[in-house]
Amino acid sequence: MTFSVIFHCMDLFRFPSSSRRSTQSETDHHHHQLGFLIPRISRKYRSLSFDSGLRLIVSDNQSFESPKRLVMSSSVPNSDRKIVTGPAGYILEDVPHFSDDFPDHPTYPNPLQDNAAYSVVKQYFVDEDDTVPQKIVVHPDSPRGTHFRRAGPRQRVYFESDDVLACIVTCGGLCPGLNTVIREIVCGLSYMYGVKRILGIDGGYRGFYARNTIHLDLKTVNDIHRSGGTILGTSRGGHNTTKIVDSIQDRGINQVYIIGGDGSQKGAAAIFEEIRKRKLKVAVAGIPKTIDNDIPIIDRSFGFDTAVEEAQRAINAAHVEATSFENGIGLVKLMGRYSGFIAMHATLASRDVDCCLIPESPFFLEGSGGLFEFIDKRLKESGHMVIVIAEGAGQDLLSESMKESTTLKDASGNKLLQDIGLWISQRIKDHFAKKMTLTLKYIDPTYMIRAVPSNASDNVCCTLLAQSAVHGVMAGYNGFTVGLVNGRHTYIPFNRITEKQNKVVITDRMWARLLSSTNQPSFMKQADKIHSNQLVGEPGTMKW
Ligand SMILES: Nc1ncnc2c1ncn2[C@@H]1O[C@H](COP(=O)(O)OP(=O)(O)OP(=O)(O)O)[C@@H](O)[C@H]1O
Numbered sequence: 001m002t003f004s005v006i007f008h009c010m011d012l013f014r015f016p017s018s019s020r021r022s023t024q025s026e027t028d029h030h031h032h033q034l035g036f037l038i039p040r041i042s043r044k045y046r047s048l049s050f051d052s053g054l055r056l057i058v059s060d061n062q063s064f065e066s067p068k069r070l071v072m073s074s075s076v077p078n079s080d081r082k083i084v085t086g087p088a089g090y091i092l093e094d095v096p097h098f099s100d101d102f103p104d105h106p107t108y109p110n111p112l113q114d115n116a117a118y119s120v121v122k123q124y125f126v127d128e129d130d131t132v133p134q135k136i137v138v139h140p141d142s143p144r145g146t147h148f149r150r151a152g153p154r155q156r157v158y159f160e161s162d163d164v165l166a167c168i169v170t171c172g173g174l175c176p177g178l179n180t181v182i183r184e185i186v187c188g189l190s191y192m193y194g195v196k197r198i199l200g201i202d203g204g205y206r207g208f209y210a211r212n213t214i215h216l217d218l219k220t221v222n223d224i225h226r227s228g229g230t231i232l233g234t235s236r237g238g239h240n241t242t243k244i245v246d247s248i249q250d251r252g253i254n255q256v257y258i259i260g261g262d263g264s265q266k267g268a269a270a271i272f273e274e275i276r277k278r279k280l281k282v283a284v285a286g287i288p289k290t291i292d293n294d295i296p297i298i299d300r301s302f303g304f305d306t307a308v309e310e311a312q313r314a315i316n317a318a319h320v321e322a323t324s325f326e327n328g329i330g331l332v333k334l335m336g337r338y339s340g341f342i343a344m345h346a347t348l349a350s351r352d353v354d355c356c357l358i359p360e361s362p363f364f365l366e367g368s369g370g371l372f373e374f375i376d377k378r379l380k381e382s383g384h385m386v387i388v389i390a391e392g393a394g395q396d397l398l399s400e401s402m403k404e405s406t407t408l409k410d411a412s413g414n415k416l417l418q419d420i421g422l423w424i425s426q427r428i429k430d431h432f433a434k435k436m437t438l439t440l441k442y443i444d445p446t447y448m449i450r451a452v453p454s455n456a457s458d459n460v461c462c463t464l465l466a467q468s469a470v471h472g473v474m475a476g477y478n479g480f481t482v483g484l485v486n487g488r489h490t491y492i493p494f495n496r497i498t499e500k501q502n503k504v505v506i507t508d509r510m511w512a513r514l515l516s517s518t519n520q521p522s523f524m525k526q527a528d529k530i531h532s533n534q535l536v537g538e539p540g541t542m543k544w
């Protein structure tokens with residue numbers, strides 16, 4: 001149920017859910033019906049709660065001449081989506097802010113202004129109106145489209161250093177850089193904002209209510225960025241929103257930093273909604289983490305660059321094995337439960353891969369246009385072959401062959417995969433057994449790739465993400481995931497991060513680049529080709 005809100009000057013009018021714009025007389029009529037003043041707050045937004053639980057947040061610096069339309073949704077869990085429109089189709093998908101719920105919340109000068117390291121920077125604080133466009137490839141008459149609030153420090157903060165009790169939790173699968181993000185949240189809070197009380201949550205979400213906390217300070221995190229994994233431990237499952245928020249409330253925690261993938265960010269959104277319902281002055285910030293790069297909107301997730309770089313070692317080994325034997329095949333399985341970004345980018349980086357198989361691009365084995373036909377052709381051409389397959393690819397073929405219909409799930413509800421690498425290796429060996437001498441070596445570096453420390457580029461990425469999260473929380477922003485959008489750090493509403501999974505779009509130019517680098521066929525049957533043409537959707541968020 002969405003209410004269109006037309007407001008003029010200092011008043012707010014609520015109209016029945018319709019997108020029509022009201023005439024002045026109707027507006028006057030509604031004004032009398034809803035005639036109420038909205039408490040002024042110290043920011044551009046003022047909030048108003050109706051008994052229906054709907055909360056509308058409007059910006060009040062509107063002049064009569066330039067009425068804006070604010071579309072709000074009262075559907076849970078995004079009860080306070082803040083969408084502001086502007087000229088030429090400008091849309092800001094803003095994030096919640098402390099002042100939305102606590103209009104009289106005190107603010108303090110940002111201690112950074114007295115910090116020697118930052119005082120030399122001319123324009124260190126981010127301007128209130130700085131926003132970042134989601135789409136940067138535009139035409140002269142394109143509408144300006146969706147923007148997100150730019151990350152960074154603001155002039156005023158909503159926490160006094162000694163009042164802060166922050167906690168950090170890591171959830172889901174491992175990813176290079178987890179420890180760097182933990183380290184830089186601790187360093188950012190300590191060095192930039194003088195915060196001394198920071199807790200680690202032990203073992204993922206369940207640690208909130210089932211474990212003691214871990215003390216974090218500059219000393220304990222000093223060199224953790226050199227190790228893979230997470231010093232806090234992680235887990236899947238165990239997200240009990242009530243128990244988690246009870247623990248946050250009982251412990252007096254007022255800042256929660258959640259480092260995790262798409263599942264964790266959904267968990268963060270649920271925690272934020274519960275905190276809001278309880279009217280707790282607690283900030284919740286998500287730092288997106290996934291080796292699969294399956295989180296939408298952001299340019300890429302931290303750890304992805306390291307994972308692609310690490311995958312090169314396995315692909316190179318596969319290439320050495322394949323070229324050392326007659327009709328040698330080196331087959332490498334990489335991570336990618338639902339999204340094939342690692343396999344795609346590792347293949348493009350290597351230039352030695354003859355065939356890349358990902359979950360988003362269906363393939364079949366037997367018959368004309370199938371994988372076996374292509375292997376036969378490639379071995380005849382060059383006598384060796386390297387195949388890279390994402391662990392989520394071909395699961396349908398495997399389930400069919402094993403006559404398995406039930407899909408097992410992990411504690412978080414993610415699909416538990418069969419080992420496609422082992423299965424397809426056996427199928428290839430069986431198929432060519434009577435046709436030619438073939439030597440196939442199967443390499444599975446999946447966990448090796450995600451358990452390593454982050455490389456230099458990801459370390460910088462982790463540092464800036466962590467600092468942006470700290471700046472945002474201290475500035476009173478709430479219920480956001482921090483993320484790089486077109487090279488700029490932004491605060492993204494949870495609902496945008498959790499609305500879908502980022503997948504390789506096989507009608508995108510990037511996939512075409514891959515096909516032209518491996519010269520593999522599309523492996524699509526005619527029916528799939530028609531279906532995929534219908535799939536032409538948003539280009540993937542990979543900005544290449
Ligand atoms: N829809 C959801 N609502 C609340 N909590 C969730 C939801 N989905 C997942 N979670 C919780 O978030 C945590 C992490 O989820 P999950 O295991 O899916 O990993 P992830 O965060 O997606 O990371 P990765 O994909 O990198 O493994 C788990 O504790 C899980 O219980």
Ligand SMILES: O=P(O)(O)OC[C@H]1O[C@](O)(CO)[C@@H](O)[C@@H]1O
Nearest residue numbers: 173174291292335336337410450
């Ligand atoms: O960590 P687990 O439970 O073995 O799950 C492995 C999955 O986690 C990921 O590493 C991240 O989601 C996937 O690439 C992989 O399929």
Ligand SMILES: [Mg+2]
Nearest residue numbers: 261262263290
């Ligand atoms: Mg996930």
